[in-house]
Amino acid sequence: MIDVLPWHQGPLTGLLARREKLPHALLIHGNQGIGKVDFARAMAQSLLCEAPISGEARAGGIACGVCDACNWFRDGNHPDYRELLPEILVDDDVEAEGLSDPDVKDKKKSKEIKIDQIRAIADFMTLSTHRDGFRVLVIHPAEAMNMSAANALLKTLEEPSARTVILLVTDQMARLMATIRSRCQRVLLPAPENLEAVTWLQQHGTGLNAAQAESALAMAGGSPLDAVTFAAAEYQTARKAFVAALSDPAADYMAAAQSFEKSDLNHIVTWLQTWVSDVVLSKMSGNVRHHVDEKQSIANIARHVQLTKLFRYESALRQARRSIHHPLNVRLLLEQLLISYQRAVK
Numbered sequence: 230m231i232d233v234l235p236w237h238q239g240p241l242t243g244l245l246a247r248r249e250k251l252p253h254a255l256l257i258h259g260n261q262g263i264g265k266v267d268f269a270r271a272m273a274q275s276l277l278c279e280a281p282i283s284g285e286a287r288a289g290g291i292a293c294g295v296c297d298a299c300n301w302f303r304d305g306n307h308p309d310y311r312e313l314l315p316e317i318l319v320d321d322d323v324e325a326e327g328l329s330d331p332d333v334k335d336k337k338k339s340k341e342i343k344i345d346q347i348r349a350i351a352d353f354m355t356l357s358t359h360r361d362g363f364r365v366l367v368i369h370p371a372e373a374m375n376m377s378a379a380n381a382l383l384k385t386l387e388e389p390s391a392r393t394v395i396l397l398v399t400d401q402m403a404r405l406m407a408t409i410r411s412r413c414q415r416v417l418l419p420a421p422e423n424l425e426a427v428t429w430l431q432q433h434g435t436g437l438n439a440a441q442a443e444s445a446l447a448m449a450g451g452s453p454l455d456a457v458t459f460a461a462a463e464y465q466t467a468r469k470a471f472v473a474a475l476s477d478p479a480a481d482y483m484a485a486a487q488s489f490e491k492s493d494l495n496h497i498v499t500w501l502q503t504w505v506s507d508v509v510l511s512k513m514s515g516n517v518r519h520h521v522d523e524k525q526s527i528a529n530i531a532r533h534v535q536l537t538k539l540f541r542y543e544s545a546l547r548q549a550r551r552s553i554h555h556p557l558n559v560r561l562l563l564e565q566l567l568i569s570y571q572r573a574v575k
């Protein structure tokens with residue numbers, strides 16, 4: 230069975246329970262970053278799935294995740310599924326309907342969903358389906374449709390083919406044409422409760438503890454999906470700053486210890502361990518495994534280093550890992566780790 234965001238299981242199974250009586254067009258709306266597109270895709274896959282899973286807890290029949298239809302869906306080639314999005318959101322290596330211009334990479338990518346894209350799916354929307362089941366179209370963000378695209382879509386909304394479900398996704402309802410809005414049934418998706426979001430973040434974020442998840446969520450304005458990105462970006466910024474210090478063995482490591490005093494010790498020891506392991510690997514094979522963006526700096530250090538010193542330092546790091554949860558003095562521990570690092574690589 231496929232994963233569905235926990236706060237959207239109820240709305241999803243509720244809609245799927247009436248899969249045979251669904252309106253032709255649903256307008257899925259709600260706050261930004263709560264997983265509306267994930268919801269639309271999960272719903273599409275569940276409608277297309279040829280062995281949906283029902284049961285007491287799963288009344289609606291959520292996609293099984295393993296049948297032929299689910300496999301095609303996951304690989305992006307289910308014949309009865311299409312997704313329309315603006316060019317700017319399409320990956321370069323994906324060929325999208327109506328966007329076959331080979332020079333597209335060199336041009337400024339459009340933020341709009343254009344009429345050509347709607348025209349390109351005309352056959353898809355009218356010919357009979359391949360698998361004799363539903364046909365599903367997801368459009369997101371729906372407000373990206375320009376006027377002519379929206380007008381072209383209206384025709385489809387007015388004369389829908391049988392067993393066709395169009396899922397429009399938006400967090401800017403007011404920017405949608407009123408005629409489009411009025412032809413869709415609205416589905417307001419809830420944002421998660423704070424505790425639910427924090428728990429989910431801890432499970433799906435970058436190894437955040439409760440306080441970090443709480444803070445990432447706050448900085449992302451309550452949006453758990455944005456918080457994941459945010460936490461990841463913040464983590465990368467901190468990692469880059471720390472390894473920049475490691476890449477210069479002549480750096481002032483007492484000052485560095487002071488500046489990283491407020492950082493997460495767990496992360497720091499991880500960065501040190503992965504860095505040292507990369508230096509060893511670089512020395513032996515010229516490759517790195519963890520800090521791939523620092524391959525050159527690591528190679529520079531590896532050139533002058535003695536492996537026996539590094540191995541001794543590695544075992545000191547393993548010992549340090551045991552004491553990082555209750556350090557008596559964070560700054561002192563950092564100083565020790567960094568000065569020992571300096572001795573190990575100089």
Ligand SMILES: [Zn+2]
Pocket residue numbers: 278279280281292293294295296297298299
């Ligand atoms: Zn399936």
